[in-house]
Amino acid sequence: NAGVTQTPKFQVLKTGQSMTLQCAQDMNHNSMYWYRQDPGMGLRLIYYSASEGTTDKGEVPNGYNVSRLNKREFSLRLESAAPSQTSVYFCASSVRGGGRGTYGYTFGSGTRLTVV
Amino acid sequence: KQEVTQIPAALSVPEGENLVLNCSFTDSAIYNLQWFRQDPGKGLTSLLLIQSSQREQTSGRLNASLDKSSGRSTLYIAASQPGDSATYLCAVRDTGANNLFFGTGTRLTVIP
Numbered sequence: 258n259a260g261v262t263q264t265p266k267f268q269v270l271k272t273g274q275s276m277t278l279q280c281a282q283d284m285n286h287n288s289m290y291w292y293r294q295d296p297g298m299g300l301r302l303i304y305y306s307a308s309e310g311t312t313d314k315g316e317v318p319n320g321y322n323v324s325r326l327n328k329r330e331f332s333l334r335l336e337s338a339a340p341s342q343t344s345v346y347f348c349a350s351s352v353r354g355g356g357r358g359t360y361g362y363t364f365g366s367g368t369r370l371t372v373v
Numbered sequence: 374k375q376e377v378t379q380i381p382a383a384l385s386v387p388e389g390e391n392l393v394l395n396c397s398f399t400d401s402a403i404y405n406l407q408w409f410r411q412d413p414g415k416g417l418t419s420l421l422l423i424q425s426s427q428r429e430q431t432s433g434r435l436n437a438s439l440d441k442s443s444g445r446s447t448l449y450i451a452a453s454q455p456g457d458s459a460t461y462l463c464a465v466r467d468t469g470a471n472n473l474f475f476g477t478g479t480r481l482t483v484i485p
Binding site for chain 1: 377405407409414415416417418419422462464471472473475476477478
């Protein structure tokens with residue numbers, strides 16, 4: 258049981274380049290999330306998908322897009338990378354979203370992205 | 374907006390000591406609270422999840438308590454070991470929210 262798998266683990270981009278971060282979970286969770294972690298800021302929610310077919314903005318969505326490809330997969334796309342997007346990106350999943358359910362979150366191991 | 378604070382930001386203790394990590398939150402209308410561990414360069418590992426109706430949860434040497442009315446949670450680690458060295462994160466899920474609000478963590482070092 259792999260849990261939440263993120264690819265790639267590391268990436269260096271030049272300003273203006275685009276890329277997609279991939280995330281897949283094998284726990285049959287309904288909800289999936291993308292967070293970024295910056296020093297001194299804690300983790301902040303970028304986008305989430307409460308269930309297959311739905312996506313919503315989180316706290317810091319600007320410069321990102323997401324796709325909930327199916328129940329297992331949730332991708333994060335940077336269309337035109339900027340140095341301010343240098344961060345560690347975490348994907349997470351949970352059984353239910355929308356403030357309901359009684360289960361916690363499971364996180365992937367993260368993607369370290371550097372934009373130069 | 375929910376604000377989560379963790380104090381202290383860093384803590385060093387000798388091996389074998391019992392210790393308490395603190396987490397406070399501003400809005401008591403929470404659904405649950407989760408404690409995570411993060412090792413350097415790694416992802417988050419869930420340690421304990423406390424529902425809003427619960428007062429505490431225990432797992433091995435770890436005990437987490439929740440006082441929702443005062444907006445506080447503590448993580449108690451008994452008989453600390455060098456392997457406990459990591460950053461401990463507290464996260465709160467509000468009622469009706471699709472988000473976890475994270476504190477900035479406490480970096481724990483257990484000295485052999």
